[in-house]
Amino acid sequence: xxxxxxxxxxxxxxxxxxxxxxxxxxxxxxxxxxxxxxxxxxxxxxxxxxxxxxxxxxxxxxxxxxxxxxxxxxxxxxxxxxxxxxxxxxxxxxxxxxxxxxxxxxxxxxxxxxxxxxxxxxxxxxxxxxxxxxxxxxxxxxxxxxxxxxxxxxxxxxxxxxxxxxxxxxxxxxxxxxxxxxxxxxxxxxxxxxxxxxxxxxxxxxxxxxxxxxxxxxxxxxxxxxxxxxxxxxxxxxxxxxxxxxxxxxxxxxxxxxxxxxxxxxxxxxxxxxxxxxxxxxxxxxxxxxxxxxxxxxxxxxxxxxxxxxxxxxxxxxxxxxxxxxxxxxxxxxxxxxxxxxxxxxxxxxxxxxxxxxxxxxxxxxxxx
Amino acid sequence: xxxxxxxxxxxxxxxxxxxxxxxxxxxxxxxxxxxxxxxxxxxxxxxxxxxxxxxxxxxxxxxxxxxxxxxxxxxxxxxxxxxxxxxxxxxxxxxxxxxxxxxxxxxxxxxxxxxxxxxxxxxxxxxxxxxxxxxxxxxxxxxxxxxxxxxxxxxxxxxxxxxxxxxxxxxxxxxxxxxxxxxxxxxxxxxxxxxxxxxxxxxxxxxxxxxxxxxxxxxxxxxxxxxxxxxxxxxxxxxxxxxxxxxxxxxxxxxxx
Numbered sequence: 191x192x193x194x195x196x197x198x199x200x201x202x203x204x205x206x207x208x209x210x211x212x213x214x215x216x217x218x219x220x221x222x223x224x225x226x227x228x229x230x231x232x233x234x235x236x237x238x239x240x241x242x243x244x245x246x247x248x249x250x251x252x253x254x255x256x257x258x259x260x261x262x263x264x265x266x267x268x269x270x271x272x273x274x275x276x277x278x279x280x281x282x283x284x285x286x287x288x289x290x291x292x293x294x295x296x297x298x299x300x301x302x303x304x305x306x307x308x309x310x311x312x313x314x315x316x317x318x319x320x321x322x323x324x325x326x327x328x329x330x331x332x333x334x335x336x337x338x339x340x341x342x343x344x345x346x347x348x349x350x351x352x353x354x355x356x357x358x359x360x361x362x363x364x365x366x367x368x369x370x371x372x373x374x375x376x377x378x379x380x381x382x383x384x385x386x387x388x389x390x391x392x393x394x395x396x397x398x399x400x401x402x403x404x405x406x407x408x409x410x411x412x413x414x415x416x417x418x419x420x421x422x423x424x425x426x427x428x429x430x431x432x433x434x435x436x437x438x439x440x441x442x443x444x445x446x447x448x449x450x451x452x453x454x455x456x457x458x459x460x461x462x463x464x465x466x467x468x469x470x471x472x473x474x475x476x477x478x479x480x481x482x483x484x485x486x487x488x489x490x491x492x493x494x495x496x497x498x499x500x501x502x503x504x505x506x507x508x509x510x511x512x513x514x515x516x517x518x519x520x521x522x523x524x525x526x527x528x529x530x531x532x533x534x535x536x537x538x539x540x541x542x543x544x545x546x547x548x549x550x551x552x553x554x555x556x557x558x559x
Numbered sequence: 560x561x562x563x564x565x566x567x568x569x570x571x572x573x574x575x576x577x578x579x580x581x582x583x584x585x586x587x588x589x590x591x592x593x594x595x596x597x598x599x600x601x602x603x604x605x606x607x608x609x610x611x612x613x614x615x616x617x618x619x620x621x622x623x624x625x626x627x628x629x630x631x632x633x634x635x636x637x638x639x640x641x642x643x644x645x646x647x648x649x650x651x652x653x654x655x656x657x658x659x660x661x662x663x664x665x666x667x668x669x670x671x672x673x674x675x676x677x678x679x680x681x682x683x684x685x686x687x688x689x690x691x692x693x694x695x696x697x698x699x700x701x702x703x704x705x706x707x708x709x710x711x712x713x714x715x716x717x718x719x720x721x722x723x724x725x726x727x728x729x730x731x732x733x734x735x736x737x738x739x740x741x742x743x744x745x746x747x748x749x750x751x752x753x754x755x756x757x758x759x760x761x762x763x764x765x766x767x768x769x770x771x772x773x774x775x776x777x778x779x780x781x782x783x784x785x786x787x788x789x790x791x792x793x794x795x796x797x798x799x800x801x802x803x804x805x806x807x808x809x810x811x812x813x814x815x816x
Contacts, residue, residue: 191690191692191716191720192713192715192716192717192720193715331622331625331629332615332616332629337616338616341616341618344618345618345621345739345740348619348738348739348740349737349738349739349740350738350739351715351738352715352738446665447662447665447666448660448661448662448665448688449616449662450616450618451688456662458662458666459666460666461637461638461639461663461666461667462614462638462662462663462664462665462666462667463614463615463632463663464615464616464662
């Protein structure tokens, strides 16, 4: 609790500090490559019956995903707190790579916890982290995926809390993480909203983003929450299908519960034991979800749906062939849903999709399936 | 919080000797053996028995207790069965403290859990993933069922939080002697005596030291500084390896005197 209170205090102080914001903006521009473009996916639009589909190109962020937005901000906080060691958990490896990258950039010691199963299916990212100087700690307990990597990272943090900052990769975990990660990711939606308006002065009808823990989705949605005419759609991973029980859709198929210090929707059995998850995309393979998404679901401000492995892989291939953009499997779930919505809206419909990362890391998974 | 002295508080108050609290995992290595071991531990001379309710994601626990919990779950252990086990062991006349993460309590329905735990003869509950600031209304429901609520103080806890934790605890105050998770350590950290002394300033409840405590020499260094010592992973490892947990406990008890 002490460390969380310290972090909350330091974050609020930094947020209000013009110097900190200036420094963050500088790194966003020169290191991450922001602002990322808004791209008109004309051939996908045509394929899906004529509705306009735009992609927010977070795949063009340095290191290939939106994760770096958060990692840069939290690395600056670690430095501000005088902590020289940083730890992280990772599923798909994109957050791990982002943290290893900022640790290299700022000269911080780095350890990344990753499940055995994820190390297998995301071996390229494991190699990238090691080259960047991070120690990759294999987690062979439990389900050997993101959930257990997160637990192990928390255990490390409570043990080394005096010297170590824990960079959580999503809007999950105890307060202030969900709020802080949202604040660091909202640059996605703030930019996208302005870019979208500048195209022809109107806002999209629907904004779509994939949801695992939910950081890219919150980053995107936050800017549009007050735009009552804009529908927001969060897409979870239905894996082999919600009815099979082999999925990772906490909001669509779970019940309220506590995991990793947050009260939110959770995949669990009747006795409160957390259930194993399944998704072809390692980045969505988490049994919980950010508490703010739970709130937005209960408010009915965001509509949450689930898309399965097969549809996501088909969308991955379609986007690659039609647009020359290879999306990560995570936002491929959102792309599939965008197609469904496009057919409903027809020509004249306006859809914005958060393309949260690029798909090079997923080539083995796509070949396997 | 409570004005009268609870059975747990009375049992843990040091009377020259250091009191010993033993920990075991419900359903480890299986339901039948954990009942046998629990009954034997109950009559071995310990002051109270802490029973862990298995949880899939035990954040505060090291590898030994994690594995024991996983084994128990694989053998079909549930919250209900853990309460039945506690009831059977409580009949030996030992105060029982349940250590359980919050999610199984929430899934079970906290009010029902409180009523059933009280019915089972449980004396108190420790929820390691519930900070005192977030403990209501569950802690209130536990207290309404006459269960003690035990909160934890860690080496990184500020004096302000220490005061709140002591104020809101009943039965005893759990003093985590290391930063980190459960599991036997060869040596206890420096600064432990000062920390126990600081906690004592904030409460008249017994103070129990736990996490990392496993050896007779640890008992000796705690004597006079804490009212009780909690030994967990060392006992669980002994049970896991098919050893004699009672003999281990008796060895530790000798060092308490």
